[in-house]
Amino acid sequence: RDAPMKVIVVTSPGAREGKSTTCANLAVVLAQAGKNTLVMDCDLRNPVMHKFFGVPNLYGVVDALVYEDDLPGDWWQKPMPRLKVATVGLVPPDPTELLGSRRFADLLRDAREMFDYVLIDAPPVGPLSDWTILATQADGVLLVLDAHNTRRNALREAVRSLESVGARILGTVTNKMKGDG
Numbered sequence: 001r002d003a004p005m006k007v008i009v010v011t012s013p014g015a016r017e018g019k020s021t022t023c024a025n026l027a028v029v030l031a032q033a034g035k036n037t038l039v040m041d042c043d044l045r046n047p048v049m050h051k052f053f054g055v056p057n058l059y060g061v062v063d064a065l066v067y068e069d070d071l072p073g074d075w076w077q078k079p080m081p082r083l084k085v086a087t088v089g090l091v092p093p094d095p096t097e098l099l100g101s102r103r104f105a106d107l108l109r110d111a112r113e114m115f116d117y118v119l120i121d122a123p124p125v126g127p128l129s130d131w132t133i134l135a136t137q138a139d140g141v142l143l144v145l146d147a148h149n150t151r152r153n154a155l156r157e158a159v160r161s162l163e164s165v166g167a168r169i170l171g172t173v174t175n176k177m178k179g180d181g
Contacts, residue, residue, distance in 0.1 A: 044095035060089030
């Protein structure tokens with residue numbers, strides 16, 4: 001895998017560990033560094049990227065998949081130079097089916113060609129397979145941990161789960177370290 005890491009999934013072993021905050025912050029830093037960056041909110045069951053960037057969640061990834069809109073779409077939000085956000089839009093009845101579709105793979109391929117980085121805010125690693133689909137289509141995965149609440153067993157299980165589907169774990173980000181307030 002010598003190709004550049006362009007599509008990166010951001011996930012965590014469980015809920016409320018800071019994965020969406022980390023994804024949003026990383027996107028801002030990359031955009032400020034002059035990189036054309038797209039954040040795709042692919043946590044279709046619990047979307048939050050629109051809240052982080054203060055943009056409407058009227059149209060988004062779901063609309064692009066259901067209505068087969070091509071990139072670039074009017075549904076992108078532009079909160080700052082070099083940064084675009086694809087919100088979820090209407091929460092679908094079956095997120096797994098949409099993420100596993102050929103259309104999603106095409107959407108991701110197009111985004112890969114158009115941006116320096118595509119950051120995907122994914123659901124936590126767990127019983128639903130949404131994260132599996134996303135992790136296997138990305139170049140790598142960042143695993144976000146909460147220093148106080150992520151249990152070692154949960155971390156081990158998340159790493160095993162990611163490795164079992166062939167995901168490339170790029171590293172971890174640990175939030176709420178002592179002294180973080």
